[in-house]
Amino acid sequence: MKLIRKKAEPVVHEKSQEQPAQPLPYHAGFYDTGASLWKVLIVDDEPDIHAITRLSLKNFRFDERKIEFFNAMSGIEAMEILKAHPDIAAAMIDVVMETEDAGLCLVNFIRKELGNAAIRLIIRTGQPGAAPERYVIEHFDIDGYKEKTDLPTDKLYATLRTAIKAYRDISIIQRNRHGLEKILTAAPQLYRIQPVKDFFEGVLMLMIGFYGLGNDNLIFMTEKICENSDCDSETVFYSGTGRFANQVSKDDLNNIIRRYYSAERIQDKILLIPLIIHNEIRGFVYIEQAEVTDETLYLIRILAAQCALALENLSLYYSLEDLNKLNERKNYFLGMAAHDLRNPLGNIKSLIDMVQRSAKERLNAEESEFLRLGNKVADSALNLIANLLDIVKIESGKLNLELRLTDISSLILQSIYSVSFLADPKHILIIYDPVEIPELMLDSQRMQQVIVNLLSNAIKYSHPHTIVKISVSESDQEVIIAVKDAGQGIPANDVGKLFEPFVKANVRSTGGEQSTGLGLVICKKITEAHGGRIWV
Known part of the structure; x- marks a missing residue:
């Protein structure tokens, strides 16, 4: 795990003195291809x-x-x-x-x-x-x-x-300068509809300016493309010149699509380039009077491909937004369920503890074992619920760190003490040689949670009578905390999955300890929230 350290004038008006060159302002009417x-x-x-x-x-x-x-x-x-x-x-x-x-x-x-x-x-x-x-x-x-x-x-x-x-x-x-400005301005925001429209307009300007294209030109995207007249295609958005400058009718749209699936576009010197997203035609670049060379056509197809990529980015963004909304709902219901379960489980555990203490002398061996197992299951369930609540808090963006200057060596020693009850029954020795490290800006409670989890995993999968070693080193502006054990190792195929929710390595604990599959996910999120990273 690596953490980053945070420390009224005369009649004749003469020209004024020379000024720095400024971009020429763009007038919408300049060389309008719709003018005859x-x-x-x-x-x-x-x-x-x-x-x-x-x-x-x-x-x-x-x-x-x-x-x-x-x-x-x-x-x-x-x-x-x-x-x-x-x-x-x-x-x-x-x-x-x-x-x-x-x-x-x-x-x-x-x-x-x-x-x-x-x-x-x-x-x-x-x-x-x-x-x-x-x-x-x-x-x-x-x-x-x-x-x-x-x-x-x-x-x-x-x-x-x-x-x-x-x-x-x-x-x-x-026109070309203005088109290029539109493309460059829109490029960083191609996950929004308006920048994509501006991007389309910029591409059209470049096509018209560079290649001297004809009067009526259009780039558009639809919800669906209908190959026949049995259904109507509706535009999602478009950019056009000439008769398409202000609006595109359904008849225009269906006629353009019909031309694509016929030889009519060749006879009328019409260039139609499909915009393909996920192997599906979702729009077209439509150019009339397109007498272009092979080289020009090649460059126009490149520009059309960029339009298709812009549409794909937009589609992916909205898909991601939908998934994020579903994830928010999942977190909401998960948080409610975990919160409502925690209190009853806590009561069950308290009752088991009470019975174990008050009726210890009257219980036979089998009854004592049942109570011990019940207590263990309750502990596992409460641990799972605590982890679920942490995951919900992290994924909802509600993990608020309380950063304070923290002595990392003291934090590690406290963490070792916290896991000693796990190490002692297996006779596992935890070794740490304190070193002088300047204090770090940390949320001590959350960072201790990370260190305890890493030490617990090391103990859980180590054989009895072995050693777990934790060390701290400093490099430039980074502090590295490493936990090393003499356990069974992790299969190469599982290493890349360790930090995914509910994923467990194909390795059994050596003492029958349970795992929720959430500990390392929480460690990763907490470490990244501190500006660090974690790896195996």
């Missing part, structure tokens, strides 16, 4: 500029998407549009509108107040003298500075394409 158009904001107080820009970019396409234009005639109007549409990809902004610096104030509003670092901002001015190019580029977080006269159709097309491409790439990085 790139959103572009035109901010200018000249109606002709709006009309010319629309006409020049009417055939614009990037990454299989066209443009949806938003128009603002002032900085104030643009601010309201930006609040309502955080997924605008690019904004072309005039400088001089309702005020001489309205466009620059709008840039600061976007970057600082909205915290939107993904939208690409292009300053497009007809009065370059009001906002010199070098000054604006150095003092404002923009992505381009153009004079209106320098943007014919071809250059306008190229400028916007570059801006939207940058927005897409930044948004993918943002």
